[in-house]
Amino acid sequence: MKKMLIVSAAAALLVSGSAFADLALAKKSGCLACHSIEKKIVGPAWKDVAARYKGDAGAKAALVAKVKKGGKGNWTKVTHGAPMPPYSPRVSDANIEKLVDFVLSL
Ligand code: HEC
Numbered sequence: 001m002k003k004m005l006i007v008s009a010a011a012a013l014l015v016s017g018s019a020f021a022d023l024a025l026a027k028k029s030g031c032l033a034c035h036s037i038e039k040k041i042v043g044p045a046w047k048d049v050a051a052r053y054k055g056d057a058g059a060k061a062a063l064v065a066k067v068k069k070g071g072k073g074n075w076t077k078v079t080h081g082a083p084m085p086p087y088s089p090r091v092s093d094a095n096i097e098k099l100v101d102f103v104l105s106l
Helices: 002-014 017-029 046-052 059-069 093-104
Strands: none
Touching: 017 093, 046 093, 059 093
C-alpha cells in the first residue's frame, strides 16, 4: 500500500500541474468512465482524438458542441456505434472548453 502511494505520487509529479488538474476535472466530470488517454474504453482514446483533429482549426468548436450535446457517428469503427452522452448543463461551458483543450493538447 505504501509502495503504491509512492508510485502514484511519482506519476503525479511527471504530469505537469495543469494536465494533472485537467485530468482531475475529467475524472470529476465522469469522462474517465468511458475514456482514457492511451486506450479505447467505451469511447475513443483521447490521444487518438487529438491525432485525428491535429491541425484542424474548426475542431475545437465541433468537439465542444459534441461534448455539450452528445452524439455518435465519428468513431463508429472504434466504438461500434456507442454514443457520447450530452454533458451540458451538467458540466459548465467553461469546463467543457477546458476538457476539449486538454484532449486536443494530447
Ligand atoms: C458513456 C460513455 C462516455 C462518457 C461518460 C464520455 N464519453 Fe466522450 N465519447 C464516447 C463515445 C462512444 C464517443 C464516440 C462518439 C462518436 O462515434 O462520434 C466519444 C467521443 C468523444 C470525443 C470525440 C468526439 C468526436 O466527434 O470526434 C471527445 C472529445 C469526447 N468524447 C470527450 C468526452 C468528455 C470531455 C467527456 C466528459 C465530460 C466524455 N467524453 C464522456 C463515450 C463517452
